[in-house]
Each structure stands twice: as structure tokens, then as C-alpha cells.
Amino acid sequence: MSERTQQVSLQAQGLTKAFGEHYALIELDVAWYQGEVCALLGPNGAGKSTLLNLLSTLQAATEGEILLKGKKLTRQSAAELRKEIGFVGHQTMIYGALTAFENLEFFAELYDCWPAELSQKEHQAWLLDQLEQVGLKPAAHRLASGFSRGMSQRLTLARALLPKPSVLLLDEPFTGLDRAGIQQVCELLIKAKARGATIILSSHDLETTQAISDRALILKAGRLQGLHTLDVGQDKGALLELYQGSVN
Amino acid sequence: MNHKDLESQSNASTKIPILWIILGALGMFLAHYLVFIYAPMETTMRAAQRIFYFHLPSAWLCYIGFIMCAGWSLRYLMTQNPKHDALALASAEVGLTFGVIVLTTGPLWARAAWGVWWKWEPRLTTMAILFLIFTCYWVIRSFGGDNAGVRRFGAVLAVLGAPNIFFVHVAVTRWRGDHPNNIGLEPEMRVVLYSCLLIFIILFSLLVRLRYRVHTEERTVSALSRRLSRIGG
């Protein structure tokens, strides 16, 4: 990543999370910058999901703190900072009994994120446009319970992107997507990145990850194993090498 | 949390309150003397009336234990300080113990006095419901595992349960409010009652402290073993 002068958007300081006597994450110190895509890599149980859960305010850290745009993420401030965070987890978090359109509409109302320049009547078109971007426009008025895993994943992504969050946390966003879907998601992510969003994603799809990531953060057993900058020109196996080198 | 923190934390709670134990033991002997020898025989209920010297202080302390539990739970909800939670749990447990005493001596007394084990009488009913609520609290805390969600759930239950009892009492009183309340205790009886109450208060605070000590130490142990597992890798 060349433009290191950019602002830090998200920061973890001594971040630790314990479940009972088991540590999922141990004293993690990392800073993430605006407009970067950071890949979270590591074997199963390395603490990737825990880290994302902590960053999303879903779980509270045992020790250490998180700074979002310089503000400490506490229980009090979380309410205000939540709007800045978009989260896509293992679960799709969508309502099966609503259509794709209604799902988005609900979250748009919840986040109150209608673009200011639009009138009430244009809201519908705007939502359809959002669905179009993830390739769901044809299925906009179908119940989400009938969606395939890939379609649900797209809808979830559309939901997370709706309020234009400055931090986007993605836990395995490519599961269930076909090649075209992955391509589409990548385009969306690059667009968000261009807007200045910080994107942190965990994935086992090393190839795709390398294609869009600026940095790779490698975790093992809750500890930081390495933080590598990826160059655009690197060949496809570079990330795999890094990964294997760090984990073994 | 570093080593020194752990040390000081555990030291603060490890001290066994010797003075209280001595006071409590002396108090027991005194209570026996007062209840069985000093107190005059009551005319209508005779010996069975002496149950009441244990029954009443236990009932009061049961209520106090539950109210303390609600208070500490509220503080825990606001501060998230695990010590407050340990205190809430300890007072609920001791309150429950006294509740068991109330609910066992009560029927025994009722049987001797009224010829029935149980009466749908406001105080009895209120006590029973309160006891149920806090038994739920205790069950949740014992079997729910030790995580923040369970603690918070218990705390909310305690906070909602304690004032709720006000309504139960008023409702039951209005429903079955045929209870004569005017009693006159003889001076000697009063002396016995209040000394018993004092002794039970000492016992109560002793038990709460001991229990609190156990809970904090258990937490220290889990924190320590967590630390060890972390150092050990």
C-alpha cells in the first residue's frame, strides 16, 4: 500500500477476548487505514471470526480497546458508531418471510440512510438500484426464504453496504457464490474502497483475496503471526506462500 | 490483569472474618438460652410459639437478602463490575437459605397453630412467590454457566422480581386479607425476638461474606488459569 499517509480509521489496541479459560484472541495491536482492503487469514479457530465480532461490537472485548475514527468503542459510544460499521457474518441475517426488496427497505428505514437528495417516491427506485448492483433485481420481489446461499449472500452484502459504512467487516463473503458472483462482489468492494471505506475480510479463497487485498493479516491461535503488504504485481501464489510460511 | 492485581484482589477477599465468627458462635449460645429458657411460655400456643423466634428473623433476613441481591444486581447492570455480581449472587444464596428456613418452620408452626400445613395467607403467599423467583435466579446462575449473558439475565430477573413482590403482596392481601394483625408481645418475648434478630443478622452477614469470598476466589481461579493457559501457549 503506497499511500500510507492516509488516515487511520480503525485501530485495535491490546485486543483480547477470552471464552471461559480459552483465549480466542490475544493482545492484538493493529491499525487499519482508510481505503484499504485487509485480508484476515489463518487456520480454523485462529480467531478471525472473533476479531470481526469484536470489531462489529457484537461481542465485548475481555481486555483492550477498539478505536473507530479516533473514538473509543464502548457500550455508550457503540450506539452512535454502529452506523459506521457494516457487517456480513456467517449467518445471512435476513428475514426469510420478507422479499429481498422488503429486507432492504427495512434496514434502510432502520439505519435511516436514504440519500438526502431523493424524495420519498424515489426511494423505491433507489432500493431497486441497490439490488441491481448485487445482481438481485430480477428476484427483488421474491421471498428471501427461497433464495439460494449465493443469493442470500448477495442480499446480505447489499444490506451491509446500504448505509455506506466507513468500515466493512466481512466474514467469508464468498461462500456459496459462483465465479460471476465473486466477480460482482469484488467490484462492489473495490467501489466501496474507492469511497474510502476500510474493508476487512476473512476468507479461505486465497486467489480472490489476493486480487483485491492491500494487506494480509495472518492469525494463528489468537495471536498475530504476520502483517504483510501485498503488491499488485505479485504472482498468484505469493499469498499462499506467505500464509504457509507464517502458519507452519 | 497482572500478577499483583490478582494477588491484591484475592487477598482482599481471603481474610476470614474471625471476629464475626466468634460473635456468631457466642450469639448462637445466647440464642439457645434466650429461646428455650429465658422466653416465657406462651399460653395458647405453648411450646410451638418458640418456633417463631427463629421464623421471624429468618423471614426478615430472607427479604433483606433478596433486596440486597436486587440492589447489587442493579449496580452490576450499571457498572458491569463482577464484584457487584458476586455480591448479588452471594446475598441471593444466603437469602434463599433463610427462605428455606422460613418455608420449613412456617408450615410446622402453621400445623401446630391452625391445624393445616399451608394457608393462602398474604404473607405466606408473597414469601412463596418471592422464593420461587429467586430460586429461578439461583437455578439460572448455577446451571446457565458462567458468562456475561447469564449474569445479566439473572441480574434483570432479580431487579424486576424484587419490586414485583410489592404487587404480589398488595394483590394477595386484598384477595385474602382476612388476617388479624394485632398482637401484643410481652416485654420478655420482645427481648428474645430482637436478640435473635441481631444474632441472625450477624449470622447473615457472616454467611454473605463467606459466600462472596468463595465467588471472588472462584473468579480469581478462572482468571489465573486463563492466564496460565495463555502463557503456556
Added chain:
Amino acid sequence: MSAQFWPCFKAILKKDLKIELRSKETLATVSLFGVVLTFLFAFGFMGDPATNLAVAPGVLWAALLFTGSLSVGRTFAREQENSAFTALALSPAPRSAILAAKVLVNIAVMLGVMLVITPLLAILMHIDLSTNLFALMSLITLSTVGFALVATPLAVMAVGARFPEVLLPMVVFPLVTPVMICGVRGSAALLGTSADLDYLAWTQMILAFDMMIGGGAFFLFDWMVSE
């Protein structure tokens, strides 16, 4: 830049009602359960007219409690599908808005169920409710509100718990004892089987309970769901 109460409240309410009206799943299953319960109670307690009159309030309120705990559990099971509640918890919506909307939805569902059960009970037990219909309705409504106010926050908290289906009734039933007593005594007074107090005093009592528990629940709710 905290989100506002009303928009979020309306959004959640609209969503829940939409789902409910579309699938009618909760309403249908819980009403059916209520009907089954009413029939069973009627079999169990059926006697001469005087007995019927005496047991009817108890039956009605017992049915309210059972169907209530079922419907509260159901409305949250819906949120748990796909972990949708996580999304709600991660949104900037004020916690109190989530609670208020959920309480209202539960009240709506429970009232719908009571609308089915009450006439059925009247028919099965030969009781004439028409004379004091309004008073009885207000009593039932207030009891429902009380139940929802107690059960909903606890249900929200039990979402991630280990044994939610046992936990909820176990905890809620002792807590709603005042509602049970006041409702039963109040409706007994309405039906003329109880001489103790007039129903207005009991109604007022439930109202007091509702206000107090509701106040407590909303006061505490921020702290309840913090993770």
C-alpha cells in the same frame, strides 16, 4: 448522530406486522394451541353453572399465560432464523425502540389469540359475557400488556441462552403473579362470583403493575443487551 426512536420503532413494527400478516404463522399456531387448551380446561372443570362461573376466570387467565409465553417465544424464534436479531442488535436503532416494537407486536398477537379464546370459553362454559364486555376487555388488554412487558425483555435476553424454551416460562410465570391474581379476581368480580372488591380496583392495580414493570423494563433495557 444517534438514530431516532420513532423511525426505528415504526420500521421494526412494520416489519414484524408484515411478516405476521403474511405468514399468519404465530397467530395461527398459538390460537390453535389456545383453543386446544380451552377445550381441555373445559373438559377438566366443567360442572354446574355456578362452578363454571367460578372457574372461568382462572381458566381464561391460565390460557392467557400459556399462550402468551408461547407467542413471545415464537416472535423471537423468528428473529433467530438466520440470526436476524444480530443484524438488529448491530443496527444503530435505540434499544428501547427495539423493545417497544417487540412488546407491541406481542401484545397484538396475544390480543388476537384472546379474541379467539374468550368467546370460545364463554360458549363452552355457558357464560354470558355480553353485559360487562367492555370491562372484561379492558381487564384482558391490561393483563396482556403486563405479560408482554415482563416477558419480552426477558425473551430478548434469552435469545442466546442455552435453554430458552424452559427458561422463559420458568422465569416469567412467577413474575406475572400479580397480573394473574388481579385478572382472575377482577373478572370474578365482573361475573359476580366474588364479593371482595369491584373490578375497577383490580383493573387499576394491573394498570399500576403495567406502568411500574414497563418503566423498569425500559429503564433497564439499555444495560440488558449490551453485547
Added chain:
Amino acid sequence: MNRHPLNIIKLLSLLFIVLGLCLGGLTVSVAQAQDGSESVKPEAKLEAKPEAKPEAKPEAKPEAKPAQVDIRPNPKRAANKNFDSEKEERLENLRYKHLWIAYSLVWIIIFVFIRQTWQRSQAVSSRLEELKSRLIALEEKDK
């Protein structure tokens, strides 16, 4: 004001709690006015004010029914009982039995509780000692 909707909610909640308490107390006083001379009612009315504490108060007078007429030692009363001395004796035995059962139960309960607390605390302390020694050993090894 609109910037902190939560605080308004909190204030409103408190208001509702107070209103509910007042209403609860009011109902009781209404009830009291309705049925007149119940000695329990005024007490309940008093309870409406302090929050959460009222339950302790009514316990103050637990003597209940047995003390119907007069509790003071009354020789006449004792004399009256002669006509049914056998029954009286059985009753007396019952009373003593109940007293002993109740008394022993009280101490058994307290004893069991203390014993359980003691056992737990022993277990915890031994574990604590073990962990501490392990920790110290580890720290020394690090140096």
C-alpha cells in the same frame, strides 16, 4: 433533546415507575375505603411509598391467629382445660414435636449451607495455590 432519545426514555421510565407505585398505593387506599375496617390495609397503603422494601414490613406481626384473645398467662384458662386433659396432652406433645423438628431443621439447613460453602472454598483455595505455584514456576523459567 432529540439528540439523546435514550435519556428521555429513561426519564419517562422513571416517571412511569413512580406513577405505577402511586397508583398501586392509591388502589389499595380505594380498596380500603371500600371494605372499611380491615387492619391490613392501612399498612399496605404505607408501603406504597418506599420502593421495593414494603415486603419486609408486614412480617412484623407474625403471631396471627393463635393470639386471639389474650396472650398473657391466664390461670383461669388453664383451669378450663382440665375437662379434656388427654386431648390437651396430645396437642402439647405435638407442639413440642414441631418445635424440635423446626429447631433441628433450622440448624441443619444453616449447617449444610456453611459446610457446602466451606467445601467449595477449600476446593477453590487449593486450586488457587496450585495455580499460583505453577505461575511462579513459569515466571521463573522465563527469567
